[in-house]
Amino acid sequence: MSNTPVRVRFAPSPTGPLHMGGVRTALYNYLFAKKHNGTFLIRIEDTDQTRFVPGAQDYIMDALKWCGIMPTEGPGLGGDFGPYIQSERKEMYRPYADELIKNEKAYYAFDSSEDLSQMREQALKMGMPNWQYNNVTRGSMQNSLSLPADEVQRRLDNGDPYVIRMKMPRNVDVRFEDEIRGWVVVNTNNVDDKVLFKSDGMPTYHLANIVDDHLMKITHVIRGEEWLPSAPLHVMLYEAFGWDCPKFAHLPLLLKPDGNGKLSKRDGDRLGFPVFPTDWKSEDGEIYTGYREQGYFPEAFINMLAFLGWNPGTTQEIFSLDELVASFTLDRVAKAGAKFDPDKTKWFQQQYLRGAENALLAEKLNIVLDNKYSLDKLTVVCGLMKERATFIEDIWTEGSFLLERPIEFDEQTVNKKWKDESEALMAEWSTVLSSIDSFVAENIESTFKTFLAEKELGIGAVLPLFRLLLTGKGMGPSMFEISEFLGKDECIARISIGITSLQKV
RNA sequence: GGCCCAUUCGUCUAACGGUUAGGACAUGCGGUUUUCAUCCGUAAAAUAGGAGUUCGAUUCUCCUAUGGGCUACCA
Numbered sequence: 001m002s003n004t005p006v007r008v009r010f011a012p013s014p015t016g017p018l019h020m021g022g023v024r025t026a027l028y029n030y031l032f033a034k035k036h037n038g039t040f041l042i043r044i045e046d047t048d049q050t051r052f053v054p055g056a057q058d059y060i061m062d063a064l065k066w067c068g069i070m071p072t073e074g075p076g077l078g079g080d081f082g083p084y085i086q087s088e089r090k091e092m093y094r095p096y097a098d099e100l101i102k103n104e105k106a107y108y109a110f111d112s113s114e115d116l117s118q119m120r121e122q123a124l125k126m127g128m129p130n131w132q133y134n135n136v137t138r139g140s141m142q143n144s145l146s147l148p149a150d151e152v153q154r155r156l157d158n159g160d161p162y163v164i165r166m167k168m169p170r171n172v173d174v175r176f177e178d179e180i181r182g183w184v185v186v187n188t189n190n191v192d193d194k195v196l197f198k199s200d201g202m203p204t205y206h207l208a209n210i211v212d213d214h215l216m217k218i219t220h221v222i223r224g225e226e227w228l229p230s231a232p233l234h235v236m237l238y239e240a241f242g243w244d245c246p247k248f249a250h251l252p253l254l255l256k257p258d259g260n261g262k263l264s265k266r267d268g269d270r271l272g273f274p275v276f277p278t279d280w281k282s283e284d285g286e287i288y289t290g291y292r293e294q295g296y297f298p299e300a301f302i303n304m305l306a307f308l309g310w311n312p313g314t315t316q317e318i319f320s321l322d323e324l325v326a327s328f329t330l331d332r333v334a335k336a337g338a339k340f341d342p343d344k345t346k347w348f349q350q351q352y353l354r355g356a357e358n359a360l361l362a363e364k365l366n367i368v369l370d371n372k373y374s375l376d377k378l379t380v381v382c383g384l385m386k387e388r389a390t391f392i393e394d395i396w397t398e399g400s401f402l403l404e405r406p407i408e409f410d411e412q413t414v415n416k417k418w419k420d421e422s423e424a425l426m427a428e429w430s431t432v433l434s435s436i437d438s439f440v441a442e443n444i445e446s447t448f449k450t451f452l453a454e455k456e457l458g459i460g461a462v463l464p465l466f467r468l469l470l471t472g473k474g475m476g477p478s479m480f481e482i483s484e485f486l487g488k489d490e491c492i493a494r495i496s497i498g499i500t501s502l503q504k505v
Numbered sequence: 506g507g508c509c510c511a512u513u514c515g516u517c518u519a520a521c522g523g524u525u526a527g528g529a530c531a532u533g534c535g536g537u538u539u540u541c542a543u544c545c546g547u548a549a550a551a552u553a554g555g556a557g558u559u560c561g562a563u564u565c566u567c568c569u570a571u572g573g574g575c576u577a578c579c580a
Contacts, residue, residue: 013580015579113577113578161578184510189508204577204578252510252573338516344529348530475539475542477542
């Protein structure tokens with residue numbers, strides 16, 4: 001086993017947008033594959049054609065691409081094990097189902113869905129809330145185990161609809177070692193005769209997933225905890241086919257930030273954070289916002305996701321994708337579900353914004369601003385503003401004054417600081433400013449200090465006024481750096497314009 | 506209801522039988538800053554409960570409680 005190349009798969013069904021829990025599953029698969037120089041592939045599980053949602057597959061691929069965790073095999077990507085969409089593999093599954101029937105591991109069942117729901121209803125009335133199609137009940141149902149052989153043949157020849165069910169043995173302990181949870185044991189008495197092949201000619205998830213994982217030479221099945229209960233069935237199927245079983249790792253769930261339960265798309269609307277990696281427009285026109293559109297960097301999103309259920313065992317929290325690959329191991333994945341924390345997510349984003357090169361931020365900002373300003377200027381703006389921003393947009397909403405003259409002046413600051421004598425003081429300061437030869441922050445600052453000393457005033461009595469006139473705000477970055485960036489002429493102009501504006505108030 | 510899985514500060518988690526139970530986010534309070542943010546310091550904050558095993562249990566076992574998942578011809 002140690003010599004066989006690692007191959008893992010992410011197997012979403014195209015029933016809608018991929019939510020962040022799914023992205024995390026994909027991420028862990030990606031990290032595990034890269035860590036072991038293996039292959040990460042994607043397989044679309046669309047065996048339930050009634051739940052197909054147009055656009056979902058494209059959404060999934062696009063989202064993974066944005067996250068930077070693209071598989072190397074999959075639909076549209078090529079690979080030696082295709083096709084990678086189960087509906088396109090439809091013809092491959094039937095022979096495997098037949099094989100199980102021949103080996104008496106499975107059987108035909110003719111009961112209709114209506115028969116079954118009636119059966120369950122009846123059982124419920126008799127105080128049995130979990131009726132199952134299994135070892136003890138199948139004898140009284142319509143199937144190739146209970147019906148005479150000629151009757152079975154007659155029905156098959158007649159084209160009666162049927163499904164193929166797994167013949168679960170009685171009272172067998174199925175055990176497997178989960179990479180995260182250790183040994184898991186389930187008795188077959190608690191597993192029903194699952195449908196493997198549906199009457200519409202498609203396999204169910206259970207059959208398709210085993211056949212495909214085998215054919216695609218999957219070595220590790222890393223998936224959500226919701227699959228844990230059906231893992232024993234899957235183990236039984238591998239045994240029934242006589243195939244090697246891949247290793248299993250069942251990931252803890254992502255929970256709502258408040259209360260309990262699985263994180264759902266509704267929680268995002270309710271609590272005001274994205275649940276999806278990118279925007280999704282549902283068929284009825286409803287829009288679910290994504291992390292991308294909210295302004296999160298994919299690196300921050302991925303970093304946050306990686307830490308929801310995994311940690312490196314050190315105090316390092318900021319990890320590039322490559323660093324995650326190097327550090328990731330399944331044995332450091334937690335067992336218990338993790339409540340999603342929107343605050344921590346913002347913190348990760350803040351860290352990445354702060355750590356980014358100014359020029360890079362400027363490029364992103366430039367796109368938002370439609371190339372309206374020069375990249376050089378935007379680079380300085382980003383450098384000045386990024387310490388107090390979380391998203392690129394914040395840089396602009398807080399720092400647009402650097403490129404646009406202020407139209408409004410912060411009311412609170414005006415009320416608090418703008419006094420009768422302020423106008424004269426600022427006019428005087430303006431004159432002093434105009435006398436500075438080399439208009440750089442350092443000189444402006446020393447000139448300012450001299451000015452204060454001459455006027456016998458404190459910083460707090462002068463600088464806020466200067467800031468107000470130049471930026472319209474009561475807070476922000478260093479005034480001396482701002483002044484240098486604006487340039488002498490602009491500073492003097494703004495002081496003059498500002499004074500005029502405040503006179504009217 | 507049945508089966509399975511889980512349970513350390515409010516949240517994410519560390520501590521693979523011996524620690525003053527550690528870190529991060531959020532929160533409170535200080536310091537730095539013209540201001541805001543940053544940054545620095547600091548405080549408060551947890552082993553669900555009960556039995557065992559052991560010289561010693563957060564750690565191992567069992568029971569209870571709580572939470573979650575599954576219980577479809579869905580994935």
